[in-house]
Amino acid sequence: MKNGQRYEPLTVPRRVILGPGPSSANPRVLRAMSLPIIGYLDPAFFEILDEMTGMLGELFRTEQRAFAVAGSGSAGMEAGLVSLAQPGDTVIICSYGYFCERQILMAERLDLNVVALRTEWGKSMDPAVLAEALKEHPETQLVVGIHAETSAGTIHPIAEFARLAHEAGALFMTDVVTSLAGCELEFDAWDLDYAYSGSQKCLAAPPGISPVALSERGLDYIRGRQKLSSSWYLDLSLIADYWGTGHKPHHTAPVSMVYGLREAVAMALNEGLAQRWKRHEANAAALRAGLDALNLEMPVSESDRLDQLTIVRLPVGVDDAKLRTQLLNEYSIEIGRGLGKFAGEVIRIGLMGESCVPANVFALLNALEKTLPEQGFEVGRGAAVAAASAQLARNPSPLYSA
Amino acid sequence: MKNGQRYEPLTVPRRVILGPGPSSANPRVLRAMSLPIIGYLDPAFFEILDEMTGMLGELFRTEQRAFAVAGSGSAGMEAGLVSLAQPGDTVIICSYGYFCERQILMAERLDLNVVALRTEWGKSMDPAVLAEALKEHPETQLVVGIHAETSAGTIHPIAEFARLAHEAGALFMTDVVTSLAGCELEFDAWDLDYAYSGSQKCLAAPPGISPVALSERGLDYIRGRQKLSSSWYLDLSLIADYWGTGHKPHHTAPVSMVYGLREAVAMALNEGLAQRWKRHEANAAALRAGLDALNLEMPVSESDRLDQLTIVRLPVGVDDAKLRTQLLNEYSIEIGRGLGKFAGEVIRIGLMGESCVPANVFALLNALEKTLPEQGFEVGRGAAVAAASAQLARNPSPLYSA
Numbered sequence: 001m002k003n004g005q006r007y008e009p010l011t012v013p014r015r016v017i018l019g020p021g022p023s024s025a026n027p028r029v030l031r032a033m034s035l036p037i038i039g040y041l042d043p044a045f046f047e048i049l050d051e052m053t054g055m056l057g058e059l060f061r062t063e064q065r066a067f068a069v070a071g072s073g074s075a076g077m078e079a080g081l082v083s084l085a086q087p088g089d090t091v092i093i094c095s096y097g098y099f100c101e102r103q104i105l106m107a108e109r110l111d112l113n114v115v116a117l118r119t120e121w122g123k124s125m126d127p128a129v130l131a132e133a134l135k136e137h138p139e140t141q142l143v144v145g146i147h148a149e150t151s152a153g154t155i156h157p158i159a160e161f162a163r164l165a166h167e168a169g170a171l172f173m174t175d176v177v178t179s180l181a182g183c184e185l186e187f188d189a190w191d192l193d194y195a196y197s198g199s200q201k202c203l204a205a206p207p208g209i210s211p212v213a214l215s216e217r218g219l220d221y222i223r224g225r226q227k228l229s230s231s232w233y234l235d236l237s238l239i240a241d242y243w244g245t246g247h248k249p250h251h252t253a254p255v256s257m258v259y260g261l262r263e264a265v266a267m268a269l270n271e272g273l274a275q276r277w278k279r280h281e282a283n284a285a286a287l288r289a290g291l292d293a294l295n296l297e298m299p300v301s302e303s304d305r306l307d308q309l310t311i312v313r314l315p316v317g318v319d320d321a322k323l324r325t326q327l328l329n330e331y332s333i334e335i336g337r338g339l340g341k342f343a344g345e346v347i348r349i350g351l352m353g354e355s356c357v358p359a360n361v362f363a364l365l366n367a368l369e370k371t372l373p374e375q376g377f378e379v380g381r382g383a384a385v386a387a388a389s390a391q392l393a394r395n396p397s398p399l400y401s402a
Numbered sequence: 403m404k405n406g407q408r409y410e411p412l413t414v415p416r417r418v419i420l421g422p423g424p425s426s427a428n429p430r431v432l433r434a435m436s437l438p439i440i441g442y443l444d445p446a447f448f449e450i451l452d453e454m455t456g457m458l459g460e461l462f463r464t465e466q467r468a469f470a471v472a473g474s475g476s477a478g479m480e481a482g483l484v485s486l487a488q489p490g491d492t493v494i495i496c497s498y499g500y501f502c503e504r505q506i507l508m509a510e511r512l513d514l515n516v517v518a519l520r521t522e523w524g525k526s527m528d529p530a531v532l533a534e535a536l537k538e539h540p541e542t543q544l545v546v547g548i549h550a551e552t553s554a555g556t557i558h559p560i561a562e563f564a565r566l567a568h569e570a571g572a573l574f575m576t577d578v579v580t581s582l583a584g585c586e587l588e589f590d591a592w593d594l595d596y597a598y599s600g601s602q603k604c605l606a607a608p609p610g611i612s613p614v615a616l617s618e619r620g621l622d623y624i625r626g627r628q629k630l631s632s633s634w635y636l637d638l639s640l641i642a643d644y645w646g647t648g649h650k651p652h653h654t655a656p657v658s659m660v661y662g663l664r665e666a667v668a669m670a671l672n673e674g675l676a677q678r679w680k681r682h683e684a685n686a687a688a689l690r691a692g693l694d695a696l697n698l699e700m701p702v703s704e705s706d707r708l709d710q711l712t713i714v715r716l717p718v719g720v721d722d723a724k725l726r727t728q729l730l731n732e733y734s735i736e737i738g739r740g741l742g743k744f745a746g747e748v749i750r751i752g753l754m755g756e757s758c759v760p761a762n763v764f765a766l767l768n769a770l771e772k773t774l775p776e777q778g779f780e781v782g783r784g785a786a787v788a789a790a791s792a793q794l795a796r797n798p799s800p801l802y803s804a
C-alpha cells in the first residue's frame with residue numbers, strides 16, 4: 001500500500017497454454033483489447049460490425065448470417081438450443097463426449113424432448129446411427145452433433161449429419177468451437193443451420209465471445225416460432241437483428257471483446273485459412289511423432305482424430321494431477337485433464353491458434369521427457385524432441401505474422 | 403493490402419462518451435485487458451477470483467456472495483429472473499422505465515406470472531404501491547425493483563422495497579447497473595437478495611461482464627428449487643460454485659474481462675467509495691448548473707434524480723437525432739437518446755466513472771452552446787461553461803489516479 005493505493009496493478013504468470021482452451025492470444029489481438037471504448041450504438045461501431053459480418057462469413061464460409069453471441073462458447077451452445085427448438089420438441093443429440101453431454105443437460109433444462117444417441121468416445125460417429133434414430137423419430141425438430149469434440153479429440157461427419165437431418169425435415173446445429181480456423185469447415189457447402197464457436201481456441205483471441213453462423217432457414221424458424229424462446233439474452237434472432245443492417249438495439253455489446261475478435265479474425269484471414277489448417281496439421285504431426293518416441297499411446301485413430309487436440313493415454317502408474325501440476329509449476333505449461341469417462345485416464349494436449357507453434361511442441365516434449373521418469377515411466381532422453389524435429393524437417397510448420 | 407496483409411490493425415475514434423453507458427474505460431483497466439491469457443482453471447486464475455470475491459464484496463458492501471456473470475448487464479438481469487423464480491411463480495416487477503419493461507419481457511418469456519406495477523416515469527416509486535400489491539398477491543415469490551433507472555434518470559427506495567418483500571415472504575432482486583460505484587449501495591444493510599450491475603458505467607471498465615451480489619438466502623433457494631432453471635449458462639448457483647472456494651468448473655470464464663473488472667474494482671476501492679460518490683455528485687452538480695444557465699429543463703426532481711445520469715427535456719423545435727449526430731460528428735461527443743415513453747422527448751447525459759470529470763462537463767456544455775442555436779434555441783454564449791465553473795469552485799470534483 002502506497003499513497004493510499006491499496007491495490008497494485010494486476011500481474012499474471014507467463015504460461016505456455018497447451019490445454020483444450022483457452023489457448024494463448026495473439027499479441028495484435030491483445031493490443032486491440034486495450035483500444036478505447038466507443039458506444040455500442042455509435043455509427044463507428046456499426047462500421048466495425050459490418051466489416052466483421054463479411055469477415056466472419058469468410059471464416060465460416062457462408063453468405064448467410066455470421067455474427068457473435070456475447071458469452072463463451074457455452075453461451076453459443078445454449079443460444080442454439082433455446083432458439084431452434086421449443087419445449088416439447090424432439091431434439092436428437094449425438095453424444096460422443098463431454099460437451100455433447102453438456103448439450104443434453106441444457107436441452108433437458110429447456111424441456112426439450114431429448115433423444116440422446118450415445119456412441120463410443122474416441123471414435124467418429126457412424127451417420128447410420130443418426131439415420132436410424134431419425135426413422136424412429138420422424139417428428140424431430142432439431143439434430144445436434146459436434147464437429148470437433150474437445151473432450152475426446154475426435155472429428156465427426158457433420159455434413160452427412162446435416163444431410164440426414166434435412167432429409168427428415170429437421171434443422172441441424174453443430175459445435176465448431178475447436179474446429180473453426182483450425183481445420184476445414186464449410187457452413188454453406190455442408191448446408192448447416194447453426195454453428196457456434198469460441199474465440200479462445202484456433203482463433204487466438206481471449207475467451208468470452210462466441211462467433212456463430214446461422215442459416216436463413218434457421219432464422220426464419222426463430223422469427224416464425226409460436227412461442228418466443230425462454231431467453232431474451234440468447235435469442236439468436238435479436239442478436240442477428242443487432243448485427244444486421246438495421247442494427248436494432250439489443251443488450252450492450254461487449255465492445256472490447258468485439259475488437260479482439262475482429263483482430264483475431266483479421267489475423268486468421270491474413271494468414272489464409274488453408275495455411276492456418278496446414279500449421280495445425282504440421283505441428284500436431286510433430287507432437288505425435290514426439291509422443292510416439294516417448295511410447296505414449298494415442299487412442300484415437302488417424303481417421304477420427306483432431307490436429308488441434310491430441311488425446312494421450314496416461315501410462316500405468318502415472319498420476320494425472322501430479323503430472324499436470326508439475327508441468328504447470330516447474331515449466332509453466334498448462335495441459336488439459338480428462339473429462340467425464342476419460343477423467344484420470346488421459347491427458348489432453350491442445351495446439352491451437354497462437355499456441356500452435358514448433359517452440360511449444362519442443363517445450364512440452366522436453367518437459368514430458370523430464371517429468372515422466374520421475375513417476376516411473378522410463379523414456380529415452382532427447383528422443384522425443386529429436387523425433388519432432390525430424391518430423392518438422394519433413395513437413396515444416398508455416399510461419400505467420402503478428 | 404501489403405505483403406498479403408488484407409486487414410490492417412483496427413483503429414477506433416477517440417470519443418467523449420457521455421451517454422447512458424458504456425462510459426469510457428480507465429487507462430489502467432485498458433492496460434489490464436491486454437495482459438496475456440491464462441487458463442480459467444489455472445490456480446493463478448483462481449487466486450485472482452479469490453481476491454476479487456473480497457474486492458467485489460467490499461464494493462457491494464456484502465459479506466455474502468459476490469462474483470460476476472459472463473455477459474452484459476442484461477445477462478445479469480436474466481440470470482436473476484431465471485434463477486430466483488420458477489415457471490408459474492408470481493413475480494412483482496416495479497416498472498418506472500425502459501429497463502423495468504425489459505425485465506417484464508424477460509419474465510414473460512420465462513413463463514413467470516408477472517404482476518407489473520407501472521408507475522410514472524421520472525419519479526421515484528412510492529413503496530406503498532408495492533405494499534398494496536403484496537397484499538393482493540401473498541403468493542409472490544420474487545419482487546423486482548431497479549435501484550437507478552437509466553432510462554428515466556431516477557433513483558428508487560430499494561431498501562424499503564426489500565423490507566416489504568421479505569415481510570411478505572418473497573425474495574428481492576434489484577438492478578444496480580448504473581448505481582454501483584456511483585452512489586450509496588448497501589447490499590447487506592439493505593437486506594437485498596440479488597443485485598446485478600454492469601462493468602461499463604461507474605466502474606469504468608469495458609462492457610461485457612456483470613458483477614453481482616447474491617444473498618445466502620437466494621443461493622439456498624436456487625439450490626433447493628424443484629425444477630432446475632431453464633438456463634445452464636446463467637444459473638447463478640453454478641456460477642457461484644465456480645467463483646466459490648471449490649472452483650467447480652462451469653463454462654470457460656472470460657479471462658480478459660475478469661482482468662479488466664479486477665482492475666476497475668481496484669481503482670474504485672483505491673479511490674474510496676465515498677470519494678467516488680462525491681466525484682459523481684460534484685460533476686453532476688456542475689453539469690446541472692450549466693444546463694440551468696442554458697435554460698434547459700431537467701424534469702426529474704432533486705429528491706428523485708441520479709447524479710450519474712441526467713435527463714434533459716429537448717426544447718421545442720430541437721430535433722433529437724440531428725442534435726446527437728451533430729455532437730458526435732463535430733465534437734466526437736456521444737450522449738444518449740430517450741427510450742420508450744421518453745423517445746424523442748429527452749436526451750440523456752451520463753457522467754459515470756472515467757467519463758465523470760470536469761473536462762467532459764465543459765466540453766459538452768460548450769458543444770451545446772454552439773449547436774442548440776443552430777436549431778433555433780437561443781442560449782447565452784459562455785454562460786453555461788461559466789456556471790459550471792462557478793459551481794465547481796464552490797464544490798470541487800475530487801481528483802483521482804489512473
